Amino acid sequence: MTEQRICVMGLGYIGLPTASLLATKGFRVHGVDVNPRVVRTISEGRIHIVEPDLDVLVRAAVSSGNLTASTEPVEAEVFILAVPTPFGEGHAPDLRFVEASTQAIAPRVRAGDLVILESTSPVGTTERVAEILFGARPELRGEIAVAHCPERVLPGQILRELVDNDRVVGGIDARSTEQASTFYRRFVRGEVVCTSARTAELCKLVENSYRDVNIAFANELSLICDALGVPVWEVIELANRHPRVAMLRPGPGVGGHCLAVDPWFIIHSVPEHARLIRTARQVNDAKTDWVIERVLAQADRFRDPVVACLGLAYKPDVDDLRESPALRIYERLKEALGEHKVLAVEPNLPSSDARALVDLDHALERADVVVALVAHRPFRAVDPERLKAKVVIDTCGVFR
Ligand code: SAJ
Numbered sequence: 001m002t003e004q005r006i007c008v009m010g011l012g013y014i015g016l017p018t019a020s021l022l023a024t025k026g027f028r029v030h031g032v033d034v035n036p037r038v039v040r041t042i043s044e045g046r047i048h049i050v051e052p053d054l055d056v057l058v059r060a061a062v063s064s065g066n067l068t069a070s071t072e073p074v075e076a077e078v079f080i081l082a083v084p085t086p087f088g089e090g091h092a093p094d095l096r097f098v099e100a101s102t103q104a105i106a107p108r109v110r111a112g113d114l115v116i117l118e119s120t121s122p123v124g125t126t127e128r129v130a131e132i133l134f135g136a137r138p139e140l141r142g143e144i145a146v147a148h149c150p151e152r153v154l155p156g157q158i159l160r161e162l163v164d165n166d167r168v169v170g171g172i173d174a175r176s177t178e179q180a181s182t183f184y185r186r187f188v189r190g191e192v193v194c195t196s197a198r199t200a201e202l203c204k205l206v207e208n209s210y211r212d213v214n215i216a217f218a219n220e221l222s223l224i225c226d227a228l229g230v231p232v233w234e235v236i237e238l239a240n241r242h243p244r245v246a247m248l249r250p251g252p253g254v255g256g257h258c259l260a261v262d263p264w265f266i267i268h269s270v271p272e273h274a275r276l277i278r279t280a281r282q283v284n285d286a287k288t289d290w291v292i293e294r295v296l297a298q299a300d301r302f303r304d305p306v307v308a309c310l311g312l313a314y315k316p317d318v319d320d321l322r323e324s325p326a327l328r329i330y331e332r333l334k335e336a337l338g339e340h341k342v343l344a345v346e347p348n349l350p351s352s353d354a355r356a357l358v359d360l361d362h363a364l365e366r367a368d369v370v371v372a373l374v375a376h377r378p379f380r381a382v383d384p385e386r387l388k389a390k391v392v393i394d395t396c397g398v399f400r
Contacts, residue, residue: 311374
């Protein structure tokens with residue numbers, strides 16, 4: 001289809017699926033990661049993360065010869081930065097990886113090239129990437145395209161969403177936007193919509209903040225319902241029958257590397273205005289503490305209580321533990337009650353996992369208190385008879 005060469009910086013949850021997808025579409029792709037183990041794994045056609053069908057795609061991409069990997073960038077016509085943007089002290093955005101990967105590609109970029117930042121970033125970061133490049137290579141000013149095109153894929157459905165989702169593309173100038181949107185139109189089936197770099201940056205942050213705020217509403221409602229003795233799931237189900245109400249689900253808090261992180265980038269840029277967004281973050285974090293207190297209060301009713309935590313992942317049917325409220329709850333309960341008094345069931349992790357997991361049957365047999373933390377598929381099938389003699393705390397509505 002094309003002879004265009006692409007260099008993808010960062011081979012994680014976004015970089016690797018993107019690199020292998022492009023390679024199977026006929027582009028010549030070189031993936032770069034700072035971790036030599038990751039590079040080795042991918043070069044052998046294997047993967048280091050869990051995502052449906054990604055193993056097959058990477059194997060095909062590597063064996064076709066269109067996907068190679070190393071720890072150093074190469075010359076290319078398109079550079080894609082897909083590195084992490086975590087937060088540091090005081091929730092301030094940590095742009096270390098974006099800056100380092102930009103410095104790394106600077107010597108390889110040539111006039112006419114396109115540099116795309118896909119990492120979720122605070123407003124102004126794409127301009128900063130451009131300034132780093134022009135600082136290192138002043139002769140490239142006005143000669144290259146630099147744009148932001150935030151990734152928007154949902155873990156668990158990445159390969160489908162990479163192609164089907166609409167994409168927002170914003171360059172540092174009109175030519176950059178044009179060049180970047182032309183590139184995405186070559187493999188995206190969704191609509192590719194053009195804007196400025198700053199608008200694209202804020203758009204991505206707003207999408208995840210919107211979801212976080214809506215989940216906070218559901219989490220706050222769950223506390224209100226508990227205090228009033230009204231079943232929260234029924235209230236939500238009934239209220240959602242209104243044609244203009246669509247509430248999300250309460251849970252043990254909000255996890256993952258997106259919703260619990262991105263709102264802070266807005267709060268950090270404009271703290272005086274981002275009041276609702278900040279409160280939502282606090283409400284969602286406080287929900288986790290509320291669950292812990294609740295479980296400890298129930299465990300207190302037993303002389304020698306055994307507590308079973310069902311689920312450790314950050315959301316249903318994935319193995320991802322990043323920023324997982326369920327994991328935090330499990331660890332805090334162990335600290336409070338003792339290592340052997342708290343059992344963890346996580347069907348998406350291998351039983352060899354260091355967290356000494358037990359199977360569901362064993363946990364249900366032994367536990368006095370059963371705490372449902374993640375609505376994984378196997379938990380939905382639990383026979384209610386087996387829970388009858390237990391204290392059940394269902395934070396995610398899995399036993400409904
Ligand atoms: N959650 C609830 N109640 C709900 C829905 C979710 O408590 O009703 C919780 C989940 O259990 C989980 C957290 O929210 O702890 C986040 O899960 P999620 O499925 O909402 O989203 P992520 O973090 O897996 O992916 C999000 C997506 N963003 C949006 O849906 C707006 C995805 O499209 C983004 O690409 C991704 O963030 C990202 O990388 O930014």
